[in-house]
Amino acid sequence: xxxxxxxxxxxxxxxxxxxxxxxxxxxxxxxxxxxxxxxxxxxxxxxxxxxxxxxxxxxxxxxxxxxxxxxxxxxxxxxxxxxxxxxxxxxxxxxxxxxxxxxxxxxxxxxxxxxxxxxxxxxxxxxxxxxxxxxxxxxxxxxxxxxxxxxxxxxxxxxxxxxxxxxxxxxxxxxxxxxxxxxxxxxxxxxxxxxxxxxxxxxxxxxxxxxxxxxxxxxxxxxxxxxxxxxxxxxxxxxxxxxxxxxxxxxxxxxxxxxxxxxxxxxxxxxxxxxxxxxxxxxxxxxxxxxxxxxxxxxxxxxxxxxxxxxxxxxxxxxxxxxxxxxxxxxxxxxxxxxxxxxxxxxxxxxxxxxxxxxxxxxxxxxxxxxxxxxxxxxxxxxxxxxxxxxxxxxxxxxxxxxxxxxxxxxxxxxxxxxxxxxxxxxxxxxxxxxxxxxxxxxxxxxxxxxxxxxxxxxxxxxxxxxxxxxxxxxxxxxxxxxxxxxxxxxxxxxxxxxxxxxxxxxxxxxxxxxxxxxxxxxxxxxxxxxxxxxxxxxxxxxxxxxxxxxxxxxxxxxxxxxxxxxxxxxxxxxxxxxxxxxxxxxxxxxxxxxxxxxxxxxxxxxxxxxx
Amino acid sequence: xxxxxxxxxxxxxxxxxxxxxxxxxxxxxxxxxxxxxxxxxxxxxxxxx
Numbered sequence: 001x002x003x004x005x006x007x008x009x010x011x012x013x014x015x016x017x018x019x020x021x022x023x024x025x026x027x028x029x030x031x032x033x034x035x036x037x038x039x040x041x042x043x044x045x046x047x048x049x050x051x052x053x054x055x056x057x058x059x060x061x062x063x064x065x066x067x068x069x070x071x072x073x074x075x076x077x078x079x080x081x082x083x084x085x086x087x088x089x090x091x092x093x094x095x096x097x098x099x100x101x102x103x104x105x106x107x108x109x110x111x112x113x114x115x116x117x118x119x120x121x122x123x124x125x126x127x128x129x130x131x132x133x134x135x136x137x138x139x140x141x142x143x144x145x146x147x148x149x150x151x152x153x154x155x156x157x158x159x160x161x162x163x164x165x166x167x168x169x170x171x172x173x174x175x176x177x178x179x180x181x182x183x184x185x186x187x188x189x190x191x192x193x194x195x196x197x198x199x200x201x202x203x204x205x206x207x208x209x210x211x212x213x214x215x216x217x218x219x220x221x222x223x224x225x226x227x228x229x230x231x232x233x234x235x236x237x238x239x240x241x242x243x244x245x246x247x248x249x250x251x252x253x254x255x256x257x258x259x260x261x262x263x264x265x266x267x268x269x270x271x272x273x274x275x276x277x278x279x280x281x282x283x284x285x286x287x288x289x290x291x292x293x294x295x296x297x298x299x300x301x302x303x304x305x306x307x308x309x310x311x312x313x314x315x316x317x318x319x320x321x322x323x324x325x326x327x328x329x330x331x332x333x334x335x336x337x338x339x340x341x342x343x344x345x346x347x348x349x350x351x352x353x354x355x356x357x358x359x360x361x362x363x364x365x366x367x368x369x370x371x372x373x374x375x376x377x378x379x380x381x382x383x384x385x386x387x388x389x390x391x392x393x394x395x396x397x398x399x400x401x402x403x404x405x406x407x408x409x410x411x412x413x414x415x416x417x418x419x420x421x422x423x424x425x426x427x428x429x430x431x432x433x434x435x436x437x438x439x440x441x442x443x444x445x446x447x448x449x450x451x452x453x454x455x456x457x458x459x460x461x462x463x464x465x466x467x468x469x470x471x472x473x474x475x476x477x478x479x480x481x482x483x484x485x486x487x488x489x490x491x492x493x494x495x496x497x498x499x500x501x502x503x504x505x506x507x508x509x510x511x512x513x514x515x516x517x518x519x520x521x522x523x524x525x526x527x528x529x530x531x532x533x534x535x536x537x538x539x540x541x542x543x544x545x546x547x548x549x550x551x552x553x554x555x556x557x558x559x560x561x562x563x564x565x566x567x568x569x570x571x572x573x574x575x576x577x578x579x580x581x582x583x584x585x586x587x588x589x590x591x592x593x594x595x596x597x598x599x600x601x602x603x604x605x606x607x608x609x610x611x612x
Numbered sequence: 613x614x615x616x617x618x619x620x621x622x623x624x625x626x627x628x629x630x631x632x633x634x635x636x637x638x639x640x641x642x643x644x645x646x647x648x649x650x651x652x653x654x655x656x657x658x659x660x661x
Contacts, residue, residue: 070618070619070622071626074626074628074631077631077634077635077638078631081634095638095642096642096645098642099638099639099642099643099645100642103639104615106615106618107615124614
């Protein structure tokens with residue numbers, strides 16, 4: 001049974017191929033088109049999924065779309081009706097789009113499939129639709145290592161649902177409770193993202209990174225006015241402060257008055273106020289997540305919890321959830337956003353709609369380390385790099401690991417492209433920029449000279465699984481970089497009173513531990529545990545780095561610049577390498593040093609991509 | 613036709629038949645407006661209003 005899951009038309013278009021319940025390939029469209037968050041029908045991602053498995057279009061049994069357009073339209077119409085005549089401008093903006101395109105999404109998808117694969121194929125019969133939050137819940141439960149679990153999904157909004165609680169047992173998954181639009185913890189976070197001057201749907205991560213610089217002094221105001229939070233985690237927003245139901249912005253004048261001023265303008269200077277606002281919304285969202293989790297634990301009695309939906313990418317909240325030990329075990333879908341909906345739609349169709357059993361793989365999840373994207377053979381890498389004009393050495397496997405580890409120990413920033421590309425927003429050692437975390441200047445250097453992004457943003461550590469508890473206050477698997485934990489006390493460096501008094505971002509330049517490049521101002525780190533079973537090559541590299549330096553930790557950040565999708569091909573990797581301050585590039589077993597390259601190939605890369 | 617019967621089935625299942633008149637008016641007017649962008653129907657729209 002071959003099922004193709006698709007997400008498209010809203011945020012991150014993606015495709016996923018499931019064969020007999022096994023996830024064989026998945027990728028986001030943005031990686032191929034090089035357009036961040038590309039929402040167009042994922043022609044390239046579908047092409048990759050089929051090509052990878054050598055499958056002809058006629059062999060596909062079902063195509064499953066990750067949400068239900070009619071339900072979404074119903075929400076749109078009813079929301080406008082509820083607020084009419086207010087909101088006419090927004091209504092007049094969105095309605096033509098719906099009437100021209102989105103309402104006829106079934107036809108649009110069938111036409112797109114016919115354009116791609118020709119007219120015969122009975123796609124009308126093969127096309128199925130899955131509800132948005134059921135897709136998320138399926139993406140969280142079915143690939144998890146649990147045979148039964150509670151499932152919590154939280155995001156901005158799907159059709160009507162913004163938060164759902166489901167229970168999975170064997171191959172069954174049933175939704176027990178839902179919270180509906182406009183009451184949404186995802187939209188509350190997005191509202192503050194907008195208000196603090198970041199882009200909605202991409203800047204939420206920056207708000208989370210900014211939070212440790214601030215004091216949660218607005219948390220009480222948020223709880224008193226914006227959100228009515230009950231003990232079981234259910235909540236309602238006071239809509240008089242928000243504009244997203246009827247307007248074209250997230251917040252309104254009442255919101256401005258509540259927080260004492262207008263929203264910060266994008267790209268303007270960040271002040272302590274934005275940091276405090278970020279800290280406040282973070283604290284409130286953590287409280288919502290913890291209360292929801294406690295409520296679910298109580299009502300379901302389950303010992304395991306699975307998470308998905310955009311809010312599940314809030315790894316600080318996830319870390320708190322883990323430490324509270326409300327559930328014995330926690331598993332989070334690495335592609336928790338809408339791209340992962342493609343995966344959930346396909347798995348949901350297989351297990352729920354078609355009633356097929358689930359195979360559990362002895363405590364290991366079914367995501368294959370999230371390495372589900374394209375890979376390139378050594379021959380292809382050589383041909384592609386040669387066509388780019390790259391100068392490279394082909395080394396043995398052992399040499400490439402040894403030389404890269406040495407370069408890292410010498411303080412070089414390395415572009416590391418190895419094996420299959422990751423599915424989801426995080427780079428996990430397949431398409432990563434890696435560096436020595438012990439260097440006190442590395443964080444600033446990587447932010448400003450390699451990634452061209454805001455200097456306040458922290459980097460994440462990759463650590464050998466066996467060593468995680470010796471460096472961080474956790475002893476759990478975190479293979480997808482979705483849990484935050486503090487650096488262990490013994491490795492911290494206390495800040496002097498003078499350093500403590502430093503304002504906001506200046507604090508970042510003060511080394512706070514033995515691994516300052518991955519230690520945030522509050523001593524926290526977004527940990528990725530590296531496992532021999534899922535990425536033996538990356539594991540070997542860190543092991544070698546440890547042998548040289550005694551440190552089993554590397555800085556790991558996605559292989560891209562600000563606003564660029566993570567690199568996919570050797571050509572993308574070479575372009576990014578030549579356009580940034582990277583010193584060394586490794587593609588498979590090809591090693592490139594910047595000094596050896598033709599300088600004429602260096603391009604100004606900084607302005608290549610729109611800021612996110 | 614397939615679209616209309618699916619929409620009708622959807623409204624029935626969701627017990628939202630009261631939305632039908634509104635949606636029909638919106639779809640007809642919206643359809644005309646979309647077509648009017650090609651301008652052949654534009655004079656018809658003007659006579660409507």
